[in-house]
Amino acid sequence: MMRRTALILLAVILACGAEPAVAERLVVSLSNQRVAINSNFVGEELVLFGTIEPDAGKTPLRSAYDLVVTVTGPRQTLRTRRKQRVLGIWVNVDSREFVRVPSYLAVLSNRPVAQIAPRDTLRRLQIGLDNFLLPQRIGPDIADTVRDEPFRLAFVRLQVRQGFYREITAAVTFLTPTVFRTAIPLPADVPTGKYGFDVKLFAEGAMVARTNSALEVTKAGIEQYVADAARDHGFLYGLVTMLMALLTGWIASVVFKRD
């Protein structure tokens, strides 16, 4: 049944002439479908497994593949600010807004991306931190800049230092020529939300297959309860925190009472 559906799909694609005949199929699986941030969360390592399968048994499998996994966290708008000395003190003088950029971005591959495909292919498919689209608000426009623009460089550098952005060139290991595995590190302060996994398979410098997967990072238990309360019921939350302070103060004065 599956095979027939795939065949029909293939026929449709061939008929449209949009893509070259797909010879390989990617099957991937994540170690978890959900990451829960609870009170003892200190970061986590996800594992993605996958196999390369010949599609409909048409073409024999090639001998050498390259694989790139791009993980993107929930989108955020962030402002990069630049300090300058004004009257002897360091002040933020200039800033640039990065609009709806991934809060987490990991590019994992089996070898440096520059060796996998020609530059324009990488650019078009947004592979690697240098090629990923990071739109900035410049005046009325929103556009990505050249990759060595100072604000973009600083933004990527800071995000890499924080562990939010990373490019690991030896992260994908081929267990057999067609079975691969990669580990995705999530730092302890990862943003919550939906994470997308974009897996691209290359052979001889061209993309031959692509698949997607996703997981959700959520706060759980007391962490979720507190965060929700702070966001949705600010006044009540503040009042409870204040009462908690008074109670703590009162208990201390009772416990340590001495005369």
Next chain:
Amino acid sequence: MQIYLPIADMPVNIFLVLGMGLAVGYISGMFGIGGGFLMTPLLIFIGVSPAVAVASVASHIAASSFTGAITYWNRRALDIALALMLLGAGIIGTATGVWLFTTLRALDQLDLMIGLSYVTLLTIVGGLMIYESVRAVMRARQGRPATIRRPGSHTWLHGLPFKVRFKRSKIYVSAIPVWAIGFTIGFVGAIMGIGGGFLLVPMLIYFLRVPTATVIGTSMVLTLVTMASATVMHAVTNHLVDAVLALILMVGGVVGAQFGARTGQRMRGEWLRLLLGLLVFAVGLRFAFELVVQPDDLYSIRYVRGE
């Protein structure tokens, strides 16, 4: 042992934060101050964002000043009437401060504002305290009383209209400086995440001539109410109060404060003031250093909004 802070969005070592609470609590108990001017920079230092630090420390100070206020209340060593008038102004000051805090945060200048206020306030107040207490220590060395009593001395502040009598403190002063002091403390507290005890006590002594017997207790009541209301206001406007962080801090803080108070009672007043002056001055210098020295990275990132 690591614990994840739900609002600061980061894990911290629970014993480190508890230890910070204890240490700052000890100092606050010793000098009769809230200790926010030490706690906020410490939190920023361990990686908590300045905005979350300022908002969460408010509730920590509320807890430790409540313990103190109960002790002074039992000793009848606080002036409720004076505290209430300072409070009225203090709440208006706090509201103005929280509003400015929100505005500056949007303009990317909050960190600078916090830094500059720390530098000016702490170096000036610290310097004055050192000067005053060194003179007192010198006088004590020469065999004269450490503090000069000037019962009849009146400043221009005493010539202002709207005079009010505060019975417990035995003073008769204009309401204008009382309101001005209350407003200033509330305002500074909301912006800097400090209770302002180290500012309020000298102000009450030097400007209003409040006797030492009631000054600390009264200051604690004021600190308690401004910080309690700052907690609620920060929670409503900025959603940045981390209750888990606050709880760990306050538990450490109230315990430390009890031990600090015992040490403080064994020390001579002028030496205590000198030590506090040096501490305040040192923290001020630390902030000045940060503003003047070139930062490691000229760029920084600020979160604007999510999806």
